[in-house]
Amino acid sequence: YKGKTYKTEPIYILVQDTPVTGEQRRDIFVKARVSDTFPYVGQQIVYLFSLYYDTRITNPSLSLPGFDGFVAKQVDKDKESATIINGRRYRVFERRVILIPIKEGIIDIPPAVFSCDKVVEKNRRRMRDPFDSFFDTPFFNTPFFGGADLEHRIFRTKPLSVKAVPLPENPYKEDFSGLxxxxxxxxxxxxxxxxxxxxxxxxxxxxxxxxxxxxxxxxxxxxxxxxxxxxxxxxxxxxxxxxxxxxxxxxxxxxxxxxxxxxxxxxxxxxxxxxxxxxxxxxxxxxxxxxxPSEAGKNGAAAVQSGGSAGQEQAGPPVIKKRVKYTGHDILPLKESMDGVQNRPGMPFYLYIILLVFPMIAAGVVNLVLVYMRKAKPLAAVMAARAKESLKLAGKKGISDEQFLSCLYRALVSSVFARVSESGETLTASEMRQLLSEAGVEENIIQEAETLLDRIESARFGGSAADHISRADLLDKTMKVVRRLIK
Structure with missing residues (x-):
């Protein structure tokens, strides 16, 4: 200006990639988040609490929210790791909670509260005592020995909200399992x-x-x-x-x-x-x-006529041994001369045939008579005898649950067949009702028999009741029903 040059002072500008936030400058901070903010009702999501710190802390305490509107279950193991944020290394503590929304709509999650004591080291003073160097060690340089102060800190996460979406309408005829x-x-x-x-x-x-x-x-x-x-x-x-x-x-x-x-x-x-x-x-x-077919079904006729129960061999009558009697005529005296030898006429052929065939015919007739006599025995009496024998076996001590329940089942089924004068080994509840109804049995007896059959079969095959049955009670109920059916 007017032949002179004027200059201002230089201005320096520092350009950074991204601004450093307050959170990144802090030595302790907390966060909370959920894995899905729009879950379906019944869908599990994860609530994650995270603590970041790069300084010494003590006396930590964490209070999670109540999670109203969710079924909540905390994951057993917490996770600890390390991470670097904006060039600063932090230790990270994470706690997870599984949340399942049980209602639709917006569900609020209050803040989690974390508190701790931050360890703040004191400024080092110049050593004036020869013993200072002894106590100036990591062990003694703690709040308890005056090496540091404790600064109590409280942190809260931001509140969260989740919008639970209702499940759409089920398009299938099968009922929804709830999964x-x-x-x-x-x-x-x-x-x-x-x-x-x-x-x-x-x-x-x-x-x-x-x-x-x-x-x-x-x-x-x-x-x-x-x-x-x-x-x-x-x-x-x-x-x-x-x-x-x-x-x-x-x-x-x-x-x-x-x-x-x-x-x-x-x-x-x-x-x-x-x-x-x-x-x-x-x-x-x-x-x-x-x-x-069951073995009992294959040999059903024989099993019915013998009155035995399935799975048991019927022992025949015991063989009675008799003492040998000497009559004095077993052995005739020997003759050494030829005087006793005489010629006798031969047997006619027709007589030989008769003597040969007659025993077989007689044996066949006797067998037919015995079979007829056995068949003539009423089926009702045979099945009633089987029912009573099965109850007797069920009352024996030392038999297993399976044997006990099998005997009760056999007794009940046999008593039903005895009532209708038929034979058989197994029955369904509907078949039992049909047989007893056609036989004119009272409705209350039919219902008792159906209930008893269901209880026996559930304990026998279901497994859930077999460990808790009362043998005395079940045996008593079976005996009462059997007596009412075969009276």
Whole structure:
């Protein structure tokens, strides 16, 4: 200006990539988040609390929110790790809680509260005492020995909210199982060839992730002639960082009561797949079952006429041994001369034939008479005798639960057949009702017999009741029903 040059002072500008936030400058901070803010009702999500710190702390205390509106389960093992944020190394403590929303709509999650004491070291003073160097060690440089101060700190996470979405309408005719997650379904049968009256085990396994504990036993639609008895389910369910996972096993005892070839329809499971966001139907294959007649059924006539029970050999009458009697005429005196030898005329051929055939004819006639006499015995009396014998065996001490229940079943079935003057080995509840109704038995007796049959078969094949039955009570009820049927 007017021949002169004027200059300002230089201005320096510092340009950074990103601004450093207050959180990144702090030595302790906390966070909380959920894995999904729009879950379905019944879908498991993960609530994660995280603590970041790069300084010494002591006396930590964590208070998680109440999680109203959820079914909550804390993961057993907490996780500790390290991470670097904006060039600063932090230690990280994480605690997870599995949440399952039980209602639709917005569900608020209050803040979690964490408190601790931060260790603040004092400024080092100049050593004036020769013993200062001895006490200036990591062991003695603690709050307890005056090496540091404690600064109490309290932290709160931000409140969270989750909007639980209701499940869509079930598009299938099968009932919804209540399972929300992602699973697979498998099924197997331990045998395919059995005899009538025996049992096979059908095992259905549901494995995957989700609320597995809420699954009810799937329905097994067995054909007529096959009874189904469910056992108690077995669970092998764990909880991990992502939620519940594992498997639930259902077992069913299938008991065919008649011979034939059966097809067990597929077992189907209707559940909501959170990965696809829709209902899915899982299905097992058809199970084939080839049922042969029972041993008792093959020899039913012989078993009925003898009055014996299935699975027991009938002992014949004991053989009575007699002492040998010497009559004095067993051995005749020997003759050494030829005087006693005389010629006698030969036997006519027709007489030889008669003597040969007559014993066989006589034996056949006697056998026919005996068979007729045995058949003439009323079936009602035979079946009643079998029922009484089975009750007698059931009352013996030392027999197993299986033997005890088999005897009760045989006694009840035999008493029904005795009432209608028929023979048989097995009966379904519907068959029992039909036989007794046609025989004019009172309705209250029929209901008692049906209830007793169901209780015996459930304990025999279901497994759940076999450990808790009262033998005396069950035997007493069976005896009362049997007496009313064969009176």
């Amino acid at each position: 929300v997650g992602h699973v697979d379904l498998t099924g197997k049968m331990d045998r395919t060839n059995i005899k009538a009256g025996d049992s096979v085990t059908l095992t259905i396994t549901v494995e995957g992730t989700g609320n597995l504990t809420d699954i009810e036993a799937p329905k097994v639609n067995a054909p007529g002639g096959v009874k189904v008895y469910p056992d108690n389910p077995e669970e092998d369910i764990k909880i991990g960082p992502a939620g519940y996972y594992g498997k639930k096993v259902f077992r069913f005892a299938l008991v065919p009561v008649k011979k034939g070839k059966y097809g067990i329809p597929p077992v189907r499971l209707n559940y909501f797949d959170v990965k696809d966001g829709k209902y899915r139907i899982l299905s097992t294959p058809v199970f084939k079952l080839d049922v042969a």
